[in-house]
Amino acid sequence: MSNAPSDWEVVIGLEVHVQLHTRAKVFASSPWGFGKEPNEQVDPVVLGLPGTLPVVNREAVEKSILFGLVVGASVPEHCSWDRKNYFYPDNPKNYQLTQKDFPVVVGGQVEIELPGASRNVMGEHKFIRIHHAHLEEDVGKLSHAGSGSLVDYNRAGVPLLEIVTEPDLRSSAEAEAFLRSLVAMLTQAGVADCDMEKGQLRCDCNVSIRRRGAEKLGTRTETKNLNSISSVRDTVIYETARQIRELEAGRSITQETRGWNAELARGYVLRDKEDAHDYRYFPDPDIPTLKISRETVARLAKQVPENLYDRQRRYVEKLGLPYTAASVLVNDRALAEWFEAAVAAHPTNPSGIANLVANDLLRDLAASATAPVSLESCPIKPAQLAGLVKLTDEGVISKQQAKEVFAEMFTSGRDAAAIVDAKGLRQNSDTGELEKIVQEVIADPAVAKSIAEYRAGNEKAINALKGPIMKRTQGKANPVLIDQLLRKFLA
């Protein structure tokens, strides 16, 4: 008898490796970056030459601490490094420097938002606990070609922060939401760039299943080295189905290390527990225990940006933005700050500004030659966008005209008011002239019926008179003023 999948609950814990945004490597002065010739970015320390000693890169430690502060973790007074010994040519020293017992970051949590939001309602939120994060060195890259193998040590020694979650995730969607949220937090704080195409974020994905309601965790498998969010999602889906199949067939799950073939969309066994490495960890004698002063922590705490979802709540609750616009803005710190600069210049209509930024501005930026989207090269400045919304709010131009002016602003970079004047778009606010037109329209027998209805209490009937007035002013009359005048003359 087969059980519906809903009888099972999946449990996921992630180990996320992110390359930190630093100039130099983690224990050496060599710079690092993407797209260099093989072995261009090495030095005697990276190559592990005799007589060299590692020196801890302050920037890498500070970025790690900053991450800890972003997720509300504690930053212990001391951290230290251990040697993880293994013999493989991707690491010239035959050991990797990592933090086993005294990591730089302990605890913390990441807020995630699950799918299912609508225009005005946020998706469900949940907190995923972080177990710890430790600072280690990345290893080189091997390419196996023909009968030989080639090695590139450019990546060796790049600072890698390994962020380990508690087994708090319960679906592929939660794993995806976690990684998106984590990437936003890391990039917004300047801790890491998380460019997955450059391999800057890699993930080990631990998956187990248990009967819904059971307390004890099931046996997990660990799928190594996933380099995209979609691979993590697909691995969870694949492993969940595979484990359910195994258990329902009366077999058991082996605690094993697995790989993922993204092209075939299937996992495979790398090694089982019997082959587990004994890394003979021991404290590295070359690097003294590092004391992390509270002054450093306090200074870094000032660099923590507003949390993504705190910002989202503020936009929705305090500024009254629709959720759809708020969620787009908060994903990109530069975009959110651009929006806030515009609101500062015209504080009375944040939604009007948000809609233009989240829809029109992003669309035109994406379509412009400056792609990928960069606000620095945006021809419209925040105060100029505010100026456009202000003209619309004051009834100087209509919403329809605002679209036209926006397009013009985006190509020319000119102020909205200048464009409105040059194009003669300014809506007519000359009361004298408009009063005459309004009176003429009211006198027209064609609208007598609407007038009678309005006077009988049907408020909406007044709208039938606005079209003919607009027509006679070629659309330039101020709609707010038309409404006022109509009410005055019909009273």
Ligand code: ADP
């Ligand atoms: P190790 O150090 O042997 O890799 P840890 O206990 O540190 O093991 O866990 C590593 C990761 O695996 C963590 O993210 C943790 O949340 C996750 N994990 C541990 N047990 C389970 C389980 N039964 N199911 C799913 N994930 C698990």
Ligand code: MG
């Ligand atoms: Mg592990």
